[in-house]
Structures are given as C-alpha cells and as structure tokens.
Amino acid sequence: AQSVAQPEDQVNVAEGNPLTVKCTYSVSGNPYLFWYVQYPNRGLQFLLKYITGDNLVKGSYGFEAEFNKSQTSFHLKKPSALVSDSALYFCAVRESPGTYKYIFGTGTRLKVLA
Amino acid sequence: SQTIHQWPATLVQPVGSPLSLECTVEGTSNPNLYWYRQAAGRGLQLLFYSVGIGQISSEVPQNLSASRPQDRQFILSSKKLLLSDSGFYLCAWTPWGQTYGYTFGSGTRLTVV
Incomplete structure (x- = not known):
C-alpha cells in the first residue's frame, strides 16, 4: 500500500547547525514528492x-x-538553521499516477534552539 | 494572482449542531478543490475533492458532506456534529488538469463541545 513515513515526531537543532527532516515513501510508479511547512494555526505552505x-x-x-x-x-x-524555521513540516507523495490524491506524513516538529 | 479564502478561522459548536465551512478561490478557473482535516497530533486526511461543479469525491465515510455550487466555491457541511469532528480543516486547490502543487487556505479550527 502507498504510504509516507516521517519517522521523527520532533527534531531539535541548534541555530546555525545543519538540519535534516526525514521522509520515506512507498508508492507505485514515479513519485511526485513535496514538502510543506505549517506555522501555528495556519495553512500549509x-x-x-x-x-x-x-x-x-x-x-x-x-x-x-x-x-x-x-x-x-x-x-x-x-x-x-534559523530560529524562525521552527514549525511543523509535512512530506507528501502522490498516491498513484494521474490521481488527485496525495498522502501526507504525520508531520515532524522542528525546533531550532537559539 | 490566485488567492484562496477560507472562513471562519475558528469555530466552537455544540455536539449535534450543523456545520458549514466555506472556501473560495479567486484568480483562476476550473480549479480542483480539496478539503483536508488535520486532527490534533496527526497528519492530514483527505476528506473530499472536486474536479468540477457538482462533482464531489468522498474519501472517508463520515457525517460530513461537501458541495461545489459554483466553480470557485467549495463548502464543507454537516447536519449533526460529533465530538470526533473537532480538528483543523484545510481547503486547498490545484490548477485545472494539474494533480500536484496544492495551495492551502489558512484553515478553520473547529472545536465541538
């Protein structure tokens, strides 16, 4: 079955350090992959x-x-990383070729510490 | 330029009451429209999508329904809300014929009490 996994619920990183937020996927065909960011009480960007x-x-x-x-x-x-990068990050993948449906991961909260 | 409007921003409703959330897109024609729900601490769940007026596809059986009375208007409704309907509801659109590249609205925080 098609799926997206974001294995980390939260990632903490010090300001100025490099950051990585992980995403793995399982879909048929060539994947269309996306990253979105969400700030509190806002839509995804x-x-x-x-x-x-x-x-x-x-x-x-x-x-x-x-x-x-x-x-x-x-x-x-x-x-x-910047402190302002602190937010919730979502990985998404198209479910199957030609579909309008996308599967979103459960999100990873990134916290950048000053 | 294209913009998407979603309202209200927050809503507190009692159990058993009706619901109507509205989403409109400006600056484009024939958009594909979507309703997603984000439960607390969870990812996004696709509820409905529409590729044209009156064309609604439901992804998750539940007490919610969607309608598209006009080309750029998408409405999410319920006749009787349940506690489990609480969540953050997001409307999104993609250009006609394009199956990727969502633009999301700012969301509606619904709390059913």
Whole structure:
C-alpha cells in the first residue's frame, strides 16, 4: 500500500547547525514528492517538490531536499538553521499516477534552539 | 494572482449542531478543490475533492458532506456534529488538469463541545 513515513515526531537543532527532516515513501510508479511547512494555526505552505530531473531540489527559505530512489527517501535539509524555521513540516507523495490524491506524513516538529 | 479564502478561522459548536465551512478561490478557473482535516497530533486526511461543479469525491465515510455550487466555491457541511469532528480543516486547490502543487487556505479550527 502507498504510504509516507516521517519517522521523527520532533527534531531539535541548534541555530546555525545543519538540519535534516526525514521522509520515506512507498508508492507505485514515479513519485511526485513535496514538502510543506505549517506555522501555528495556519495553512500549509509549499516549500519544494520533486517531479523529475535532478535529485537535489532547491526550494523556499534556503531549504533543499534530496530524492533517493534506491532508499525511497526524500529528506529535507538546510545548511544553517534559523530560529524562525521552527514549525511543523509535512512530506507528501502522490498516491498513484494521474490521481488527485496525495498522502501526507504525520508531520515532524522542528525546533531550532537559539 | 490566485488567492484562496477560507472562513471562519475558528469555530466552537455544540455536539449535534450543523456545520458549514466555506472556501473560495479567486484568480483562476476550473480549479480542483480539496478539503483536508488535520486532527490534533496527526497528519492530514483527505476528506473530499472536486474536479468540477457538482462533482464531489468522498474519501472517508463520515457525517460530513461537501458541495461545489459554483466553480470557485467549495463548502464543507454537516447536519449533526460529533465530538470526533473537532480538528483543523484545510481547503486547498490545484490548477485545472494539474494533480500536484496544492495551495492551502489558512484553515478553520473547529472545536465541538
């Protein structure tokens, strides 16, 4: 069955340090992968997507993600974390080719410590 | 530019009362429209999606319903709310014919008491 896993409920990182938020997926066909960020009581904001092309995708606010087909992963990264990056991060994948349905992970809360 | 509006922002309703949440999109035509629910501490669950006026697909059987009376209007309703309906409801859209790249509304925090 198609699925998305975000194995960490929370990630803590010191300001200025690199951060990684993990995501693995299981879908049939070529995956469409996304990362979204959610601030308290707000809707989700798009960060970046992988559809095809380079495995390293650059997105908003200095975030990037690496698509790894062999490990079925799409980890979100940033070289230097900011306190303002503290938020809830969601990974999402299209359920199957041509569908309108996407599967979202349960979210990872990122806390950047000053 | 396209914008999505969702209201109200917060809502407290008693058990058994009706519900109506509204979502509108501006600046585009024939959008695909979606309702998601985010329960406390959980991920997003797709409730309904629509690819056109009057066309609603339900993903999760429950006491909620959706309607699309106009091209850019999507309404989430219930005749009788349950405690389990509490959560954060998000409307989203994608361009016609495009199955990726959600733009989300700001959400409605529903508390059923």
